[in-house]
Amino acid sequence: MSDIDREIMRVLPDAATQSNYLSTPEIHRRLTNTVPDMPSSKTIHRHLAKLEEEGLVEMDQRGTASIWRKKAGASxxxxxxxxxxxxxxxxxxxxxxxxxxxxxxxxxxxxxxxxxxxxxxxxxxxxxxxxxxxxxxxxxVAVESGGFALHYPVIDRELFGTVSRALFEERKLEIVYRPRHNTDNDRAKVVLPFGLVEVGGLVYLVAGTEGKTNPTMYRLDRLSRAAAMLESFAYPSSFSLDAYVKQQRSFDFMVEKEVQLKLKFVSGAGDHLLEAPMSKDQKSTRKDDVLHVQGTVMLSQRLRWWLRSFGPYVEVIGPASLRAELAEEAGELARMYGQ
Incomplete structure (x- = not known):
C-alpha cells in the first residue's frame, strides 16, 4: 500500500461506525490540507478504484458522482x-x-x-x-468519579483529528478560537501545537505562537475551526509537556507560589489524605476526632476550590494570608445565609 493509499484510508469514513460517504473531490480537499505535493483529483479517483478492487473500500453512486467509504473491518x-x-x-x-x-x-x-x-x-x-x-x-466491574458529575462540552471528532494530526506531524495549525469573552470571534490565528492535555473533563491544546516565549492553552471545545497547514515547524527541544503540567502547574488555574499549608480536619473529613497525601513532604498527627495535616503545596485557585469543598470540616491554620481570605469568605456566607 502506497503512502497516498494510507492517507486515503485515514480520511475515509468507516462503514463499521459511520453511514456517510465522501465524494472524490471532498477526499481530495481533505488530503490537500495535510499531504504535501498532492496529486490531482483524478489520480485520487484511480487510487480509490484500486482500493475497491482490493476489497478495502466500497463505492456508491450519488447521481453521476462516486462516493466512498472504508469497508467495515478494513483497518x-x-x-x-x-x-x-x-x-x-x-x-x-x-x-x-x-x-x-x-x-x-x-x-x-x-x-x-x-x-x-x-x-x-x-x-x-x-x-x-x-x-x-x-x-x-x-x-x-464499575468505575465512578469521586467528584460531582458535570456534563462537559463534547469535542468535534473531525476537529480533534485535525488538531492531533498536526501535533503528530509537527505542522502549523490555523485555528479560530472563541473564548468566553469573545464567542463571535471569526479571526484566524496560526499556532504551533505542542501538546494535548485533559484536565477535569476538559481538553486543552497547548500551543506556541511565533515571536512569543510562553505557550498558550486553548480549550478544544472552543475551537470553531482548525486546519492543519502544510508548513512544518521545529518542535522546541526546551519544551516539556510533562514539566509544563506537573512542575509549572499550568493547569492549576492562577498559580501563585509554594506555601506551607497547615490544615485541621474534623469528623474524618481529611482521613483520605493519610493514603493519598497532598504533598511529598506531608506530615500528620491525630488526636481524638481532630486530624492535623501540613505540607508544601502550590497556592492556586484549584487549591482554594478543594478547601472549600470540605465546608466547616476543615480549618486553614496557615498560611495566615490564606486563612484570612477564607475567613472573609466565611463571613460573607454567614451574612448571605443569615438573611
Missing part, C-alpha cells in the same frame, strides 16, 4: 487479527471500551472501533462455562 489490526483474537484479548478490548471515561482516550479509540466490534462478537460466542465467565466480566 489493519481488525483485518489481520479478527479471526485470531483470544478471549483474553477480547475482554481487554471490551474493558478498555467501557471504562475509557476520559475524552482523549474515547476520541482516539475510534480507530479501534472495528476491533471493539470483533471483541464483542468474540465474547458472545461462548461454548463453555469458562468462556461465559469472560462475557460476564465487564458487568462485574
Amino acid at each position: 489493519g489490526m481488525a483485518a489481520k487479527g479478527g479471526g485470531l483474537m483470544s478471549f483474553d484479548e477480547a475482554l481487554a478490548l471490551q474493558t478498555l471500551r467501557r471504562f475509557s471515561s476520559r475524552q482523549i482516550p474515547e476520541l482516539v479509540a475510534e480507530s479501534l472501533s472495528a476491533m471493539f466490534e470483533i471483541a464483542d462478537t468474540r465474547l458472545r460466542k461462548t461454548n463453555s462455562e469458562t468462556e461465559r465467565k469472560y462475557s460476564r466480566w465487564t458487568s462485574k
